[in-house]
Amino acid sequence: MKIFIMFAVIIVIIVIIFSSFFFIVDETKQAIVVRFGKIVKVAKKAGLYTKMPFVDSVVYFEKRLLLYDIAPEVIITSDQKRLVVDNYAVWRIEDPKKFYETMRNVNMALTRIDDIVYANLRDVFAKHTLDEIISEKRNEFLAEITQKTRKSLKEFGVYVVDVRIKRADLPTANARAVFERMKSERYKIAAKIRAEGEMEARKIRAETDKQVRVILAQAQKQAEQLKGEGDAEAVRIYAEAYSKDPEFFEFWRTLEAYKNSISKDSILVLGKEIDFLREFVGEAGSEK
Known part of the structure; x- marks a missing residue:
């Protein structure tokens, strides 16, 4: 039993001495080996490294961010x-x-x-x-x-x-003043934009009104031209019809005049001396 205990103690001592020759650096660390205040080794990669037991000390540093x-x-x-x-x-x-x-x-x-x-x-x-x-x-x-x-x-x-x-x-004391200044500046910018927009709107309205007036003038001119051409054509047709049968044309014009001047409630005074009413009483001016 004593031999077994002594053997176990010897094994432990050997393991401790043997482990003091090595140190391990994992993936998240990097290390330096210091001997009497002087750096003798730098271990930046993960792995197993050696050192002098009881003389060297290992200092680990973080490798991550x-x-x-x-x-x-x-x-x-x-x-x-x-x-x-x-x-x-x-x-x-x-x-x-x-x-x-x-x-x-x-x-x-x-x-x-x-x-x-x-x-x-x-x-x-x-x-x-x-x-x-x-x-x-x-x-x-x-x-x-x-x-x-x-x-x-x-x-x-x-x-x-x-x-x-x-x-x-901003510091609390200055925050309100700066906020008011920024608000005032934004109001000025907004007013400027509105004024520019209003000016542009007036230009657009003026240009539109001008175009409307031009279009209306051209339409009026064309209408007058067409009306004049229509009146001339009517006069030509009337003249041509009159030349073919002057008496009938005169009779037709008289009837049109009656139609336009005499209404349902009109009172007529008939007489042969009134030339306008000759179609009612016969020819005026001479007795037959």
């Missing part, structure tokens, strides 16, 4: 507006050797990232107005901030993937 939610800061724009910006940065440890030599740990890195991002955010936004910052151009400004931050943090073994803004608000 890291999110740093930066505290809201006040930014002053080029038109002297105060803007409270709440932003974040997505980053990763690209070079664990540089990172360990310059930052040592993640907390130190977050402090440096905070300082650099805020400085770049302040410098870029200070060149632009509030309207530009809240417009679609904001993505261009953020891309510029990301590039500057990435360049500044490269020497620390940090790669900045992106810098984004969660929200940008």
Whole structure:
């Protein structure tokens, strides 16, 4: 029994000593081996690695993307507006050797990232107005901030993937005044658009009225022309009919005159001396 216990203890000691020669790096990590404060090995890929037992220490770092939610800061724009910006940065440890030599740990890195991002955010936004910052151009400004931050943090073994803004608000004291100014500007723009629209409408109405007058004048001219041609044709027909039988034509014209001038309630005074009524009493002027 004692031999078995001693054998088990020896096996455990051998396993412990043997395991102290190796360390494992998984897919989500990267590591460095430090010996007496000096980096002797960098393990960026997953796998099994060797080390000196009791002398080397292994420091692991995250290999995945890291999110740093930066505290809201006040930014002053080029038109002297105060803007409270709440932003974040997505980053990763690209070079664990540089990172360990310059930052040592993640907390130190977050402090440096905070300082650099805020400085770049302040410098870029200070060149632009509030309207530009809240417009679609904001993505261009953020891309510029990301590039500057990435360049500044490269020497620390940090790669900045992106810098984004969660929200940008005006300070409470200024929000109402800026809102009123923006509303006033929108009213001015709306009034200008309405005035331009009314002017355009007047032009369209004037042009339409002009076209209507021209069309009516042309129609009136054509109507008068057709009427004149019709009257001339009527006169020609009447003259031609009169020349064929003057007496009948005279009789027909007299009957038409009776029809147009004598109504149902008319009272007639007949006499041979009235030439107009000769068809009623016979010929006027001479007795037969």
